[in-house]
Amino acid sequence: MQTSFREIKKQIKSSEKIILNDSSILSYGSNRVCYLDESNPSKIIKVARHPESWKKDHRQSFSEWYVSKSIASTNSDCLISQCQSWVRTNKGPGLVVERIVDDHGQSITLRKLLFRRELNVERALLLVEKIIYNFSVNGVPASDFNIDNFVIEGEHANNKLVMIDGFSPKKINLKTWLLLHSKILSNRYTKRKWRQTKTRFTYCAQKVYAGDYNFAAAMPLSGASKGSPSIKPSCSNIN
Numbered sequence: 001m002q003t004s005f006r007e008i009k010k011q012i013k014s015s016e017k018i019i020l021n022d023s024s025i026l027s028y029g030s031n032r033v034c035y036l037d038e039s040n041p042s043k044i045i046k047v048a049r050h051p052e053s054w055k056k057d058h059r060q061s062f063s064e065w066y067v068s069k070s071i072a073s074t075n076s077d078c079l080i081s082q083c084q085s086w087v088r089t090n091k092g093p094g095l096v097v098e099r100i101v102d103d104h105g106q107s108i109t110l111r112k113l114l115f116r117r118e119l120n121v122e123r124a125l126l127l128v129e130k131i132i133y134n135f136s137v138n139g140v141p142a143s144d145f146n147i148d149n150f151v152i153e154g155e156h157a158n159n160k161l162v163m164i165d166g167f168s169p170k171k172i173n174l175k176t177w178l179l180l181h182s183k184i185l186s187n188r189y190t191k192r193k194w195r196q197t198k199t200r201f202t203y204c205a206q207k208v209y210a211g212d213y214n215f216a217a218a219m220p221l222s223g224a225s226k227g228s229p230s231i232k233p234s235c236s237n238i239n
Contacts, residue, residue: 004066011086018089020045026107027148029165031057035089037096043084044099051092060143061095063168063176067140070180078138079131081151081164100151100162110150110161114208115216118156121205127161128194128201135167135190139183141176142167142190145197147204 024036026044037043048057061083068083084096102108110128113119119127128145135142144166153160169176169189179186207215 004069005062008062008065008086012088012093015085015087018045018087018094020047020089020091020094031059032061033091034097035091035094036099041105042099042101044097045087045089045094046097047089047091047094054092058093058095059172060166060168060170062172063170063180064097064165065095066180067168071138071140074138076138077134078140079134079160079162080140080167081162097164100153100164102152103155108152108156110147110152110205111208111216113152113156114147114205115211117209119159121202121209123159124205125198125202127159131161131163132190132194136183136187139186140167140190141169141179141186143169143193145194145201147201147208 018037018039020035021038024038025033026036027034028049031049032046033049035045035047037045046058046061048054050057065083065086068080071078071080072082081100082098084098087094087096100107110119110124114121114124124147128150131150132142134140142163146166149163149165150161151164153162169179179189204215
């Protein structure tokens with residue numbers, strides 16, 4: 001991982017500075033903010049919520065980037081949004097990631113699909129478990145099964161979901177290194193995380209599908225800061 005981090009710092013230093021505007025924010029979490037790359041709408045850029053501590057806020061970005069590199073080297077069809085490079089921005093170092101869109105060029109989350117009743121809860125669970133099976137084949141150690149971390153790709157009728165966030169551990173340590181290098185361990189990790197999350201995930205999905213407006217959207221940016229309460233923390237946390 002140390003070699004990978006040196007490569008990350010080299011990419012950041014050698015890149016041209018990109019200017020990000022707050023009007024281009026697509027999503028946000030406790031550690032990172034996702035911006036649309038205005039010069040290339042097929043890309044998004046993840047930056048740290050706190051640029052002064054970007055290494056800490058980007059811990060999951062580092063492991064996501066490593067997962068993407070591993071998948072790309074095998075040419076596997078993996079249901080994740082691929083991380084592509086690191087860049088300098090006016091908001092601090094950022095990770096460039098492919099933007100997953102539907103056939104109309106929109107990024108529609110599973111939360112929105114459920115609220116619009118384009119998918120029912122049973123179908124949503126089957127699609128997420130299809131992703132988990134795909135991860136078992138590719139050795140992806142997913143950690144965060146938030147309904148906002150899944151986006152539909154292509155035609156809605158195809159029901160193809162892609163995981164855009166949380167497809168890696170949240171910390172960089174020996175355990176993460178082992179998970180990223182062992183399919184057996186990563187499969188156990190992903191399945192255990194899903195077992196721990198499935199009940200809460202299902203509850204949240206049921207509330208959204210029923211039209212409960214308290215669950216209709218992720219918490220606002222002003223409420224996502226550390227220490228600030230969210231309306232429904234069990235369903236709204238994004239990393």
